[in-house]
Amino acid sequence: MKAVICEEPGRLAVVERPRPEPAAGEVLVRIRRVGVCGTDFHIFAGKHPFLEYPRVMGHELSGTVEAAPEGSALAPGQPVYVVPYLACGRCAACGKGLTNACQSIRVLGVHCDGGMAEYLCVPERNVVAVEGASLDEAAMIEFLAIGAHGVRRGGVGAQDRVLVVGAGPIGMAATVFARARGADVTVMDTRADRLAFSRAQLDAHRTVMAGDGDAARLTEITAGDGFDVVIDATGNASAMRRGFAFLAHGGRYVLLSVVRDDITFSDPEFHKREATLLASRNALPEDFAEVVRQMRAGRVPTGALATHRGALADAPGLFEAWRAPEAGVIKAILEV
Ligand SMILES: [Zn+2]
Ligand SMILES: [Zn+2]
Structure with missing residues (x-):
């Protein structure tokens, strides 16, 4: 063969x-x-x-x-x-x-x-x-299941305002399954083409170009509350460290990305929010099944x-x- x-x-x-x-x-x-x-x-x-x-x-x-x-x-x-x-x-x-x-x-x-x-x-x-x-x-199904698993780890629901940071294939998958759960989804990336795709094809509510003024724009989107769920799919350690600041009080931070580096955060800021930090690795059979269900539903x-x-x-x-x-x-x- x-x-x-x-x-x-x-x-x-x-x-x-x-x-x-x-x-x-x-x-x-x-x-x-x-x-x-x-x-x-x-x-x-x-x-x-x-x-x-x-x-x-x-x-x-x-x-x-x-x-x-x-x-x-x-x-x-x-x-x-x-x-x-x-x-x-x-x-x-x-x-x-x-x-x-x-x-x-x-x-x-x-x-x-x-x-x-x-x-x-x-x-x-x-x-x-x-x-x-x-x-x-x-x-x-497999790469989509990785996104579906991250969304499930974050316990995303219809009431949540979700920020997906990084619009590569895994971030795109996270956007699809967060939208399938009815969440309000904002996508941030450095590439205009991927942001346009996220709006046009993935039903993201809005996108933010990473760079100058992005923090102010994110603050404005949630009227200063922060996001209930932040999902990182950047593969970039400094972006992963920065993501803590976008969390709402009671927020959940899901790291889909894995990097060979240390990720640090301000404990007073993290504690004040009573935030939850979650790693997300690979996917489970039920995530694969969820992908097939959403494919059949045309989502x-x-x-x-x-x-x-x-x-x-x-x-x-x-x-x-x-x-x-x-x-x-x-x-x-x-x-x-
Ligand atoms: Zn893969
Ligand atoms: Zn084992």
């Missing part, structure tokens, strides 16, 4: 590999679509902290069942999406149902080889039949989010083109 392998930072190659044989309890998935995300560009650029090369990337996956274990409810030919978080099932986190934060989690395409290939073996519990969504949409503009596409075999050239900010990629999809 064909696979695209990242041999070392900056070098992708199409290689021929033996088709994998499923172990007991594994499904052989014929991969059909692979979403490309910031993590993949980080791996390609050699910026991912814990990664061994060579690596087959690809964790945003949809396909069809090629072979299922005996007694499985999955049948050959059935369209599926893959939950790429391989949890150990034995640690304290797994015991609490927190498979998204398993103490020894392995993510397909990051810690072990992923789905930029024609076939992939996946534990049966990580393969979910999908109805009412196309293969393209099914490959977009996720998947057609607009999928800005770029190409064939798996062309991935080496496409990666170079897609990672340039001028390319305007929101979500790129590889067809296998």
Whole structure:
């Protein structure tokens, strides 16, 4: 079978590999679509902290069942999406149902080889039949679920005024699911094109250009109260530190971003507000299910989010083109 392998930072190659044989309890998935995300560009650029090369990337996956274990409810030919978080099932986190934060989690395409290939073996519990969504949409469920999880962590409700800081794909996903819960949503970013997209396609109530005068504008939006929920999706430590100041009294701050840095805040300001700080990592099966529900309800503009596409075999050239900010990629999809 064909696979695209990242041999070392900056070098992708199409290689021929033996088709994998499923172990007991594994499904052989014929991969059909692979979403490309910031993590993949980080791996390609050699910026991912814990990664061994060579690596087959690809964790945003949809396909069809090629072979299922005996007694499985999955049948050959059935369209599926893959939950790429391989949890150990034995640690304290797994015991609490927190498979998204398993103490020894392995993510397909990051810690072990992923789905930029024609076939992939996946534990049966990580393969979910999908109805009412196309293969393209099914490959977009994972990144959307990360946003949905952050919104759920923040306990966002219809009465909340929400500020999403950072309008990359994950921030966009957070905007979609905060709007789906009926919240009033403001989006802030440094890029005018992404702010325009957030208003036009994601139903954000308003947007704020980050930079001079942004704090005054945010104060004005809530008449000085601050936001009930602030969701950070910037990947930028100074933006993450700054976000504490935008919280209302009783507010909740959700960090979707992860950075290799310390995040500090003023305790008097934090305490005065009786604020809550929440990390949000990966997603849980119920978040994936929520994404599918909202897709079926027509609340996720998947057609607009999928800005770029190409064939798996062309991935080496496409990666170079897609990672340039001028390319305007929101979500790129590889067809296998
Ligand atoms: Zn991703
Ligand atoms: Zn575990």
